[in-house]
Amino acid sequence: MLGRVNHIAIAVPDLAAATAVYRDTLGAKVSQAQALPEHGVTVVFVELPNTKVELLEPLGEASPIAAFLAKNASGGMHHICYEVADIIAARDQLAAGGARVLGDGTPKIGAHGKPVLFLHPKDFQGTLVELEQV
Numbered sequence: 001m002l003g004r005v006n007h008i009a010i011a012v013p014d015l016a017a018a019t020a021v022y023r024d025t026l027g028a029k030v031s032q033a034q035a036l037p038e039h040g041v042t043v044v045f046v047e048l049p050n051t052k053v054e055l056l057e058p059l060g061e062a063s064p065i066a067a068f069l070a071k072n073a074s075g076g077m078h079h080i081c082y083e084v085a086d087i088i089a090a091r092d093q094l095a096a097g098g099a100r101v102l103g104d105g106t107p108k109i110g111a112h113g114k115p116v117l118f119l120h121p122k123d124f125q126g127t128l129v130e131l132e133q134v
């Protein structure tokens with residue numbers, strides 16, 4: 001089912017500060033900030049040779065990462081995104097096996113313009129899993 005790791009996401013309280021650390025302290029190539037109001041976040045991608053880091057800042061009152069940052073004021077590892085060839089087949093297989101697919105199970109379009117779904121962290125070793133169809 002799983003392909004490459006598409007990105008590893010870090011939730012941050014201050015996206016500009018986090019971007020500066022990756023760009024200036026770590027010398028990494030960073031993208032422009034991308035507001036994703038439908039996802040309640042603003043993101044910056046850190047481009048790496050073998051994957052990406054997605055820096056996430058809450059956007060709007062109902063951001064799904066607000067509670068996470070309330071518990072982790074400095075920020076922290078938020079989710080890992082795996083690539084899949086067929087997100088509907090993956091969803092149906094996982095749901096049939098008892099895994100909780102978040103939301104109503106309908107894939108949304110993510111930051112890369114591809115369909116994404118999220119799986120409940122409690123079903124995957126305390127780790128929020130995102131699937132992205134590539």
Ligand SMILES: CC[C@H](C(=O)O)C(=O)SCCNC(=O)CCNC(=O)[C@H](O)C(C)(C)COP(=O)(O)OP(=O)(O)OC[C@H]1O[C@@H](n2cnc3c(N)ncnc32)[C@H](O)[C@@H]1OP(=O)(O)O
Nearest residue numbers: 039041064067068078102110111112116118121126127128
């Ligand atoms: C798609 C655009 C972009 C992209 O890559 O293209 C993105 O990745 S956007 C990323 C932001 N969007 C999401 O994260 C959507 C999916 N997330 C959710 O629906 C929520 O964050 C959810 C349900 C995972 C957690 O929501 P919330 O924190 O409000 O609920 P609880 O406090 O009840 O948490 C339940 C339970 O899970 C633990 N938890 C929460 N978040 C995480 C996490 N990121 N990693 C691990 N565990 C997490 C939380 O501590 C609670 O555990 P408990 O032991 O019961 O306290």
Ligand SMILES: [Co+2]
Nearest residue numbers: 009054081130
């Ligand atoms: Co993501």
